Amino acid sequence: MTSAKLSLSLRRMQRVYVDTCTRCGLCIPSCPAYELTLDHRLAPSYKVKLIRTLEAPSAIGRLLGLRKAVDVETLLTATYNCALCGRCEESCPFGIDTVSLWLSLRESLHSSGLNPEPLKGLEDQLLKSGNPYGAPPSMRAYWPELFGLDEAFRRAAGRRADTVLFMGCTPALRSAAQDILAATVLILEKAREGWTTLGERERCCGYPLLILGNREEAERYLSRNVELSLSLGAKRLVTVCPSCYRMFKTVYGELRGSPPPLQVVHVTQLLAEYLTKLRLEVPRKLGVRVAYHDPCDLARASRVVEAPRLVIREVAQELVELPRSKLRTSCCGGGGLLQAFNNSLRLKMARRRLEEALAARADVLASACPGCKSTLVEAAREGGLSVEVVDVVELVARAVGLSW
Amino acid sequence: MENSAINGLYVATFSYLPYVTVAVTALGFLHRFARWSLAPSGTTLRLRGPHLSSSSALKALFNLALDLLLFRSVYRENPRLWAVSWIMHVCAASIMFSGIHHKAHLYLLGLMDEAPSLMHEPFEPPIPSLQALLKRHIPPLLPDAVERPTAILRGAVFACMFLILLARRLKDPALRATTSLSVYYLLLLLISGSLMGTALALESFTPYLSLHGRMLLVSMHGITAQLFIMSIPFTCEIHMLPGAELTKIAYELRGWARR
Numbered sequence: 001m002t003s004a005k006l007s008l009s010l011r012r013m014q015r016v017y018v019d020t021c022t023r024c025g026l027c028i029p030s031c032p033a034y035e036l037t038l039d040h041r042l043a044p045s046y047k048v049k050l051i052r053t054l055e056a057p058s059a060i061g062r063l064l065g066l067r068k069a070v071d072v073e074t075l076l077t078a079t080y081n082c083a084l085c086g087r088c089e090e091s092c093p094f095g096i097d098t099v100s101l102w103l104s105l106r107e108s109l110h111s112s113g114l115n116p117e118p119l120k121g122l123e124d125q126l127l128k129s130g131n132p133y134g135a136p137p138s139m140r141a142y143w144p145e146l147f148g149l150d151e152a153f154r155r156a157a158g159r160r161a162d163t164v165l166f167m168g169c170t171p172a173l174r175s176a177a178q179d180i181l182a183a184t185v186l187i188l189e190k191a192r193e194g195w196t197t198l199g200e201r202e203r204c205c206g207y208p209l210l211i212l213g214n215r216e217e218a219e220r221y222l223s224r225n226v227e228l229s230l231s232l233g234a235k236r237l238v239t240v241c242p243s244c245y246r247m248f249k250t251v252y253g254e255l256r257g258s259p260p261p262l263q264v265v266h267v268t269q270l271l272a273e274y275l276t277k278l279r280l281e282v283p284r285k286l287g288v289r290v291a292y293h294d295p296c297d298l299a300r301a302s303r304v305v306e307a308p309r310l311v312i313r314e315v316a317q318e319l320v321e322l323p324r325s326k327l328r329t330s331c332c333g334g335g336g337l338l339q340a341f342n343n344s345l346r347l348k349m350a351r352r353r354l355e356e357a358l359a360a361r362a363d364v365l366a367s368a369c370p371g372c373k374s375t376l377v378e379a380a381r382e383g384g385l386s387v388e389v390v391d392v393v394e395l396v397a398r399a400v401g402l403s404w
Numbered sequence: 405m406e407n408s409a410i411n412g413l414y415v416a417t418f419s420y421l422p423y424v425t426v427a428v429t430a431l432g433f434l435h436r437f438a439r440w441s442l443a444p445s446g447t448t449l450r451l452r453g454p455h456l457s458s459s460s461a462l463k464a465l466f467n468l469a470l471d472l473l474l475f476r477s478v479y480r481e482n483p484r485l486w487a488v489s490w491i492m493h494v495c496a497a498s499i500m501f502s503g504i505h506h507k508a509h510l511y512l513l514g515l516m517d518e519a520p521s522l523m524h525e526p527f528e529p530p531i532p533s534l535q536a537l538l539k540r541h542i543p544p545l546l547p548d549a550v551e552r553p554t555a556i557l558r559g560a561v562f563a564c565m566f567l568i569l570l571a572r573r574l575k576d577p578a579l580r581a582t583t584s585l586s587v588y589y590l591l592l593l594l595i596s597g598s599l600m601g602t603a604l605a606l607e608s609f610t611p612y613l614s615l616h617g618r619m620l621l622v623s624m625h626g627i628t629a630q631l632f633i634m635s636i637p638f639t640c641e642i643h644m645l646p647g648a649e650l651t652k653i654a655y656e657l658r659g660w661a662r663r
Contacts, residue, residue, distance in 0.1 A: 012443040019436070022640045023587055024489075025579040026481045040581035049582055093477045094643060328480075 006070070008054040008108045010101075017096040018055065021048045027088035027098070032331050033081050036348045041078045044088035044098055050078055051101055054108075076116055079105050080341040083349070084211055085296040085331035099301075103211065110213025118340045123212050130203035130221075131169040140172045141200045147182040147404045152189055157199035163188075164234035164262075165197045166225065166248070168241035169204050170370040176377050177370035180240050182404040183397035184267055190400065191279045196232050198225065205244040210251065211337060219255045222247055226260050236263040238270055240393065242297035242304075242369045243335075249302060266298060268308040268368045271396050275314045282315050282399045289318045290395065291362030293353060293376070294329035295369035303327075308368045308392050315399035320360045322353075330356075332367070334375035350379030354387050368392045410616045410623070417623040417630075425630040432637025485572075492565035495558045499601070552609050559602030566595045586639045593635070597628035 010018065027044040028034055034042045053070055082102055089098040109115045125134040144153035156165075165188065171181040188195045205225060206218035226248070229237055237260075239245040245266045253259040274280040290312050298304045305326045312319045324330040333349030354376060357365040365387050367373055376389040397404070470476045475493075479486040570591045573579050600621055607613055613621065635641055 010443060012440060012445045015440055015443045019440075019640070020643045022643050023579075023582050023584070024478075024485070025573075025576065025582060026478065026485065028576075028578045028582070030481065034578065038578070040578040043578045043582060045582040046578065049584065091477075091481045093471070093475060093481075095477075 006054050006075070006108055006112055006114065008051060008104060010051070010055055010104060013097070014101055014104060015055075017094075017098075017101065018048060018052055020094050021045065021096060022094070023049075024093065026091050026093060030087045030091040032085065032087065032333075032349050032352075033083060033345060036345065036352065037081070039077070039081075041074055042081050047078050047082075047102065047105070048096075048098075050075060051105060054105075072114060075105075075109070076114070079109060080116060080119070080336075081338070081345060083296070083331040083333060083335035083338050083346075085335050086300045087296070087328070087331065090300055090327055103213075106211060106213040107215060108213070115213060116341060119212055119337060122337065122340050123209070123214060126204060126208060127217065131173060132204065132208045133169060133173050135173050137200050137203075140167065140202055143172055143178045143181060144185070146178065149182060149185050149404070152185060153197070153199075156185075156195055157197050158201075158232070159196050160233040161194040161196035162234060163193055163195045163236045163238055164229045164232055165195050166205070166229070166237055166239045166241075166244055167197060167202055168239060168244045168370060170374060171240050172202075174370070174374055176374035177391075179404065180370050180373065180391040180393050183391070183393045183402065184238075184240055186397055186402045186404060187271070187274070187280065187393065187400070190402065191274050195238075196234065198228050198232070201228055205239075205241075205247040206251075207243040207247050208337060210247070215255070218247075218251075222252055222255065226252065226262070229262060234262055236265060238265055238267055240267045240370060240391075242266060242295045242302065243371065245304075246297045246301050266302070266304055266307070266368070268298075268311055268392050269304065271311045271393065272307040275311060275396075280396070280400050283401065284399075285314075286316045286395065286399050288316055288363040289320055289361065290316045290364045290366050291320045291322050291357040291360045292325070292392075293322060293332060293357070293365055293367040293372060294325055295367055295372050296329060296331050296335055298368055299325075299329050300327050308366075311392055311396060312366060315396050316364075320362055322356050322360060324356070332372045332375050333379075334369070334371040339375075346375060347379045347382060350375045351383050351385070354380055354383070354385045354389075357387050358385065362387070364388045364390055364395070366390050366392050366395055407616050410620050413623045414619045417626040421627070421630055425633050428634045429637060432634070436637045436642060488565050488568050488572075492562060492569070495562040495565065499555070499558055499562060499598075552605070555605040556602055556609060559598055559605050563595055563598040563602060566591055566598065570595065586635075590632070590635060590639055590641060593628050593632050597625060597632060600625040600628065 023045050025045055031044055040046055086099045126132045130137055144150040171177045204221050206221035210218035248264040332353045333346035338346040373391050380387050475490050573583050
């Protein structure tokens with residue numbers, strides 16, 4: 001494999017971060033990808049070492065010709081066998097913003113054309129169709145027919161309302177996650193929420209583009225969705241996907257310099273509001289023992305850990321905590337586009353999470369992320385593990401007596 | 405080693421090398437700060453929400469203090485590593501700021517004072533006014549009867565902690581792959597420096613060396629200390645000055661400001 005003389009231009013704080021890293025190695029055992037592969041190239045502190053090697057040298061360094069080459073295979077292995085879960089960031093005693101470093105690495109590889117072929121294909125597909133699955137835009141409005149919700153959906157789509165439901169690509173287009181949208185719509189209707197949706201006009205939130213390294217397109221997609229939502233008079237945007245939530249809630253402000261001009265909430269926060277304000281009544285709690293898997297983007301990246309727990313306690317008999325939970329949650333493997341680069345690692349990560357749920361003697365493993373659900377369901381099927389995987393929204397819908 | 409060579413080494417270590425140490429360290433810091441300030445200041449795309457769950461600036465500062473003083477985040481991740489690193493840092497601070505003669509033990513402020521007694525002739529420290537100032541204003545931290553024996557203990561513990569850290573690094577394949585040569589260099593410097601310092605503390609308690617033996621040991625200790633000081637701006641030891649504090653403070657305040 002050839003060696004790369006990739007130019008990596010770090011921002012000011014990133015340079016401080018890289019210099020601050022003492023190679024204490026606390027991040028190494030915390031990384032789920034390293035834990036399952038024991039490949040040192042995946043260790044976060046090794047990636048910092050690579051970044052230090054790749055970083056554009058100072059004037060003195062340039063004069064002395066100090067820019068070293070890095071093996072491309074090592075670079076790609078280190079960069080893309082990462083779920084971008086941010087567990088390393090949580091473990092760093094110096095608060096080093098590691099995920100921003102991994103993103104810079106991806107941006108550099110993207111701009112130099114060194115990013116792997118499967119990811120190039122995924123990007124092309126996304127830019128052509130507006131979603132990472134290559135489905136035509138009309139398919140976004142197809143799922144309601146599968147659940148007999150087409151009338152409610154048609155009534156809501158495109159009308160002016162305070163709350164816009166941002167469907168997201170995975171819930172709208174992947175069969176394993178479509179139940180989440182169906183349950184959400186049923187709950188919105190039951191709570192008499194005035195809601196709307198972008199329908200076929202909705203596009204990807206931009207998160208996959210961002211982690212592919214295409215920041216400009218990510219910003220364009222994100223802004224377009226916000227503008228369309230505002231054009232419907234929305235004051236609040238509800239997402240069922242934590243990655244979409246993160247994009248609207250945090251990344252929009254990072255990219256645009258100011259937060260979005262509408263309130264962004266995750267569906268679990270909305271459910272917590274409904275249940276505490278008695279807009280939804282639970283006749284009888286579900287007699288199940290529920291283990292909750294915190295999605296990385298919701299818990300670690302967005303600090304939403306209590307709302308889903310409050311909701312589960314309201315609707316289920318018992319909530320059990322997995323050994324790794326809340327801000328120290330372990331990724332299910334569904335993040336970082338691992339599916340396109342290393343699907344077996346993704347499924348290994350998911351399997352380990354399922355085993356943790358089984359060890360906790362949970363009847364149900366609940367998450368609050370369509371990506372987590374589809375990954376965990378796939379791993380359970382492949383591994384023959386009998387754990388029911390559901391989304392928190394589905395649990396609520398069941399508890400309030402809704403069926404689809 | 406000839407006595408005259410030891411005399412020469414002693415004088416070079418404590419009379420001339422300090423100027424090199426100060427110059428290299430100062431230039432190193434200038435270079436480091438220039439590199440930081442010349443980097444583009446655009447958004448780093450953190451992708452994450454506020455770091456803090458604290459509801460007030462006071463709580464944010466409290467959390468920060470817990471992390472800086474008690475290494476809380478290290479404890480949460482790895483209690484055994486926490487024990488080693490926290491004890492090591494406490495020993496380092498106590499050795500640096502108490503010293504066997506009730507003065508700051510930073511090289512230029514402390515060791516110079518030993519020179520006259522070792523040389524048996526008048527010896528002028530390079531920065532006498534600063535040393536005099538510290539002598540006048542820093543009270544002894546511990547009574548001499550406690551200070552001397554505990555200095556030996558602290559020095560030995562300090563060295564042991566670094567040996568444990570080195571062993572951990574050599575044992576773990578991923579950590580080994582992550583470690584650069586500069587880290588091994590620093591570890592060896594710190595282990596040898598602290599072992600020599602402990603031997604000197606023992607020597608001051610129960611003398612067992614000849615004058616020139618003591619001068620050689622003090623010189624070697626002085627050289628390792630100065631090499632370490634010179635390394636700070638060029639290695640990950642930068643974390644002990646602005647790195648850790650800057651990142652933590654920036655992180656905490658930025659997180660809090662976003663709320």
